[in-house]
Amino acid sequence: MIPVIFKPGEKDFSTNGLGRLVDATRCEITEEANGKYELEMDYPAISRFSDYFENGYQIKAKPNDLEEYHIFEIKQTFKDTFTNSIVIYAQSRTYKLGNRQVRLVTVDNRNGAEAMKLIEQNMDEPCDIKLYSDINTASSTTFEARNVLNCIAGEQGSLLQYWGGEIKREPFKLSLLRRRGRDNVGTVRYGKDLKGLTIKFDWQSIVTKVLPFAELQSGADGTSQRIYGNAVKSEY
Structure with missing residues (x-):
């Protein structure tokens, strides 16, 4: 169009x-x-x-x-x-949901639709964008002094983190769905649809050993002592 x-x-x-x-x-x-x-x-x-x-x-x-x-x-x-x-x-x-705030919302063992409703009901200002979810999984979290988008898709304690799902945006609705789209079955054939393939192997950032440690408070003065355990190596 x-x-x-x-x-x-x-x-x-x-x-x-x-x-x-x-x-x-x-x-x-x-x-x-x-x-x-x-x-x-x-x-x-x-x-x-x-x-x-x-x-x-x-x-x-x-x-x-x-x-x-x-x-x-x-x-x-x-x-x-x-x-x-x-x-x-x-x-x-x-x-614009990022401009709407919630002061304190506690979601206790609720499904996705109920969690979205709680967020919508506790916005500091009304919004013409409605919140929806079809996720039946029950979970819990707490939001305090956060904007609505962060409640839904933020990293820590968000609906996306605890309930999972996929976000769908429409002009007047934001949804957190179990899944989006449709299944389109197709076959990719080498030499016909696929002309070539490049494979890159990169081992620069692979972690194969971990050194555990702990910080111990040694007194009321706030000083601490770090102790180390034995290194743990990956068998792979």
């Missing part, structure tokens, strides 16, 4: 908004598993849309032929005088 631009704050994306970006010379959408979801576009520097390439304006685009459209908010622009074009950087509108 041809990308379409909308004014900041617009929530009806069924129209052509402020116009279709038909002169885009490049539009790339990058989605990393449980990570970033961003758009990058090149557009002529002089056009009727030039005034709209500002912070907060929204771009509607499809990441691929199978997924539905998504909405990306412009966060950064860069003018290239050599090509006389503007490079536009935009992020999924679900990133």
Whole structure:
């Protein structure tokens, strides 16, 4: 589809908004598993849309032929005088959940849907992006003074860490699902679909020996003593 631009704050994306970006010379959408979801576009520097390439304006685009459209908010622009074009950087509108905070949320033996509901109910401000999960696994964690995205996908104590799953972003919903996508069975044949294969072996960072140690507090003055055990070598 041809990308379409909308004014900041617009929530009806069924129209052509402020116009279709038909002169885009490049539009790339990058989605990393449980990570970033961003758009990058090149557009002529002089056009009727030039005034709209500002912070907060929204771009509607499809990441691929199978997924539905998504909405990306412009966060950064860069003018290239050599090509006389503007490079536009935009992020999924679900990133706004990073601006919502929770003070203290205790999740005690709840499934994914219940955990997401607790987070949503304890946001410091309402948000038009709903939280959803189809994970039935029960687990527990605590969030204190964290933004909503960090609660879901942060490293320490997040839903992603304890419940697992895969994140799916939609214009008005962020989901933590058991799994995404579909199974497409195919065969790759050497000499037909696969023309060659390069294999690299790298042993530079392999750890084959561990030296255990412990820090012992030796008194009320706070000094400590380190003691070492015997080195443990891997048989491999």
